[in-house]
Amino acid sequence: MSVATKERKLTIARAMAEAIAQEMRIDERVFVMGEDIGPLGGVFGNTRGLFDEFGAERVRDTPISETAFMGAAVGAASDGMRPIVELMFVDFFGVCFDAIYNSMAKNTYFSGGEVKVPVVLMTSTGGGYSDAGQHSQCLHATFAHLPGMKVVAPSNAYDAKGLMTAAIRDDNPVIFMFHKALQGMGWLGTERDAIVHVPEESYEIPIGKAAVVKEGTDVTIVGLTSGVHHGLKAARTLAERGVSAEVIDIRSLVPLDRETIINSVKKTGRLIVVDEDYHSYGVTGEIITSVVEQGVALKAAPKRVAYPDIPIPFARPMEQWALPNAEKIITAFELMEKN
Amino acid sequence: MKPNREQQLWMYEHMLISRYFEETIEKIYMEGKLPAFNMANGPIPGEMHLSNGQEPCAVGVCAHLTATDIVTSTHRPHHVAIAKGVDLNKMTAEIFGKATGLSGGRGGHMHIFDAKVNFSCSGIIAQGMGPAVGAALSRKLQNKEGVAIAYIGEGAANQGAFHESLNLASVWKLPVVFIIEDNAWGISVAKTASTAIERNDQRAAAYGMPGYAVENNDPIAIFEAAGEAIERARSGGGPSLIEIETYRLAGHFMGDAEGYRPKGEKDALFAKDPIPKFREHLAANFDWSNSDDEAMVKKAHEKVDAAIEFARNSEYAPVEEALEKVFV
Numbered sequence: 255m256s257v258a259t260k261e262r263k264l265t266i267a268r269a270m271a272e273a274i275a276q277e278m279r280i281d282e283r284v285f286v287m288g289e290d291i292g293p294l295g296g297v298f299g300n301t302r303g304l305f306d307e308f309g310a311e312r313v314r315d316t317p318i319s320e321t322a323f324m325g326a327a328v329g330a331a332s333d334g335m336r337p338i339v340e341l342m343f344v345d346f347f348g349v350c351f352d353a354i355y356n357s358m359a360k361n362t363y364f365s366g367g368e369v370k371v372p373v374v375l376m377t378s379t380g381g382g383y384s385d386a387g388q389h390s391q392c393l394h395a396t397f398a399h400l401p402g403m404k405v406v407a408p409s410n411a412y413d414a415k416g417l418m419t420a421a422i423r424d425d426n427p428v429i430f431m432f433h434k435a436l437q438g439m440g441w442l443g444t445e446r447d448a449i450v451h452v453p454e455e456s457y458e459i460p461i462g463k464a465a466v467v468k469e470g471t472d473v474t475i476v477g478l479t480s481g482v483h484h485g486l487k488a489a490r491t492l493a494e495r496g497v498s499a500e501v502i503d504i505r506s507l508v509p510l511d512r513e514t515i516i517n518s519v520k521k522t523g524r525l526i527v528v529d530e531d532y533h534s535y536g537v538t539g540e541i542i543t544s545v546v547e548q549g550v551a552l553k554a555a556p557k558r559v560a561y562p563d564i565p566i567p568f569a570r571p572m573e574q575w576a577l578p579n580a581e582k583i584i585t586a587f588e589l590m591e592k593n
Numbered sequence: 594m595k596p597n598r599e600q601q602l603w604m605y606e607h608m609l610i611s612r613y614f615e616e617t618i619e620k621i622y623m624e625g626k627l628p629a630f631n632m633a634n635g636p637i638p639g640e641m642h643l644s645n646g647q648e649p650c651a652v653g654v655c656a657h658l659t660a661t662d663i664v665t666s667t668h669r670p671h672h673v674a675i676a677k678g679v680d681l682n683k684m685t686a687e688i689f690g691k692a693t694g695l696s697g698g699r700g701g702h703m704h705i706f707d708a709k710v711n712f713s714c715s716g717i718i719a720q721g722m723g724p725a726v727g728a729a730l731s732r733k734l735q736n737k738e739g740v741a742i743a744y745i746g747e748g749a750a751n752q753g754a755f756h757e758s759l760n761l762a763s764v765w766k767l768p769v770v771f772i773i774e775d776n777a778w779g780i781s782v783a784k785t786a787s788t789a790i791e792r793n794d795q796r797a798a799a800y801g802m803p804g805y806a807v808e809n810n811d812p813i814a815i816f817e818a819a820g821e822a823i824e825r826a827r828s829g830g831g832p833s834l835i836e837i838e839t840y841r842l843a844g845h846f847m848g849d850a851e852g853y854r855p856k857g858e859k860d861a862l863f864a865k866d867p868i869p870k871f872r873e874h875l876a877a878n879f880d881w882s883n884s885d886d887e888a889m890v891k892k893a894h895e896k897v898d899a900a901i902e903f904a905r906n907s908e909y910a911p912v913e914e915a916l917e918k919v920f921v
């Protein structure tokens with residue numbers, strides 16, 4: 255290899271658009287539809303440039319008719335196309351959920367594996383900028399709970415591109431959840447650490463494989479999307495106190511890489527799970543249970559740092575108070591140490 | 594029926610209040626958000642959908658309503674809330690996220706609820722349709738006075754909830770009126786690109802109810818159409834649908850670069866701004882002098898300024914109160 259590798263830092267938004275464009279170039283069956291994804295390039299920038307390159311036939315702005323276009327995605331996918339569908343905010347899925355969890359997610363099963371439904375659904379998650387209770391949720395568990403769909407949620411641009419490529423090539427429905435604060439859109443404020451080097455050539459990140467983003471020996475911090483960045487910040491502070499934290503980014507909720515998590519907790523004996531989704535019946539409970547069920551020896555009871563079980567409040571002080579952050583992870587660790 | 598002088602002055606006054614309210618919110622919204630526009634900052638964080646230009650839709654309809662009547666509105670709710678008589682101080686405080694706000698800061702600008710005047714709104718497109726039908730049903734079942742009005746944008750008329758609600762209201766002959774504010778755009782997508790027919794009032798026929806098309810954002814014509822539809826609803830004649838051609842003089846939300854608009858469109862819309870037009874109409878048709886006008890403008894500004902001051906001077910609720918009011 256003689257070519258020097260130059261840093262090519264991309265936002266998650268650009269990484270997603272690049273992966274989609276590369277797949278559209280090599281696979282005629284891939285097309286994109288959704289609200290404002292055409293000339294505007296998506297409210298969160300993740301379809302930017304696609305309309306100019308591929309035109310209105312393959313990059314289709316839809317009416318605000320989610321029931322119709324989600325159902326249409328199922329039909330087109332079952333008939334051999336590979337639709338990528340965006341619905342701007344995960345909060346909006348209530349209007350079209352039937353097509354997703356009763357049809358898209360089940361048709362393969364109902365047909366004994368005969369019918370493939372290779373849809374990619376893209377949607378934004380998360381808050382932190384005072385967009386209140388219908389524009390700030392994560393709803394990770396809502397999707398992950400229902401069998402038949404894979405669910406991925408990257409924390410950085412490198413993973414975003416690789417997961418998107420894998421999602422498009424997957425013959426199953428994949429929900430691709432991207433967190434607004436990691437998206438690299440200036441107007442939402444941006445987590446700098448989500449903007450990382452992304453190779454130009456296409457590559458896949460296998461769906462169902464977690465990443466150990468920081469190795470450590472004293473406590474395992476497991477998270478996804480924003481939670482990974484909170485975990486990394488907490489790990490830096492803990493390191494100053496001589497505590498070595500391991501940070502795991504699950505990257506996919508379904509399938510969940512339990513093995514990586516369990517192996518880590520076997521080593522550290524302590525587990526904290528971070529999730530911006532609601533506290534109860536969620537990812538945090540699932541991960542803790544997965545570890546406890548295996549009888550992994552623990553030095554302290556596991557902890558979760560998640561969103562309280564309340565609709566997301568608008569007022570900035572209230573919302574900031576309720577959100578997970580690095581300090582809450584550190585507090586959780588301190589509590590574990592006390593016991 | 595045409596509005597009388599008193600009704601027209603009420604309509605004008607509330608258009609003035611609404612416009613000045615939006616202009617003031619627009620300024621305050623930008624505080625602390627620059628140089629790099631960041632939505633999370635400033636005294637009013639989050640998304641902001643302004644209603645500049647759409648005031649006629651609010652006043653022409655709400656002129657026929659009392660506090661008893663029900664209104665469900667959209668993510669662009671301020672003009673309708675003001676015309677419906679929502680407490681302006683509390684609404685403003687809500688938009689600032691303060692403890693004195695309608696919900697103590699839990700809801701914000703897309704979730705204005707004032708039960709005293711039966712007003713609510715939502716950030717989910719067409720979500721108010723079903724609840725308006727249900728409120729109308731409730732009034733009918735309880736034999737209580739009142740009609741329900743569901744406001745939506747023209748983009749929302751392609752939602753399932755729109756079509757299902759029209760059918761249900763018609764089958765049950767409920768006292769409800771559906772108002773479409775057609776500002777020609779759903780974010781960046783033009784009505785012509787999203788809607789299979791030119792005018793949504795034609796869809797009323799499919800659901801067995803009268804449909805009205807009101808052109809030119811004309812407050813008087815809106816008043817007349819709404820008057821007929823609301824009277825029909827009140828007297829047991831069932832639902833109606835009204836589509837109003839209106840103008841979105843603002844972006845979809847604050848921070849929208851509006852690159853999707855054809856060149857010159859914005860200027861053409863500003864030239865048709867309904868407020869100066871209505872002022873000319875008043876001067877031409879009534880004994881409405883410059884000093885009358887100035888006095889009304891001044892009063893409108895004072896009302897808004899007082900609400901802003903109330904909101905600014907209010908405190909945020911203690912953060913732990915975020916945990917309250919999930920259940921009653």
Ligand SMILES: Cc1ncc(C[n+]2csc(CCOP(=O)(O)OP(=O)(O)O)c2C)c(N)n1
Nearest residue numbers: 346669716717718746747748749778779780
């Ligand atoms: C169910 C749902 N889908 C999509 C959106 C995103 N969205 C917010 S406003 C909007 C456009 C609405 O257009 P229209 O109904 O014409 O109202 P306007 O914004 O023009 O007032 C869209 C698509 C949403 N809030 N809810």
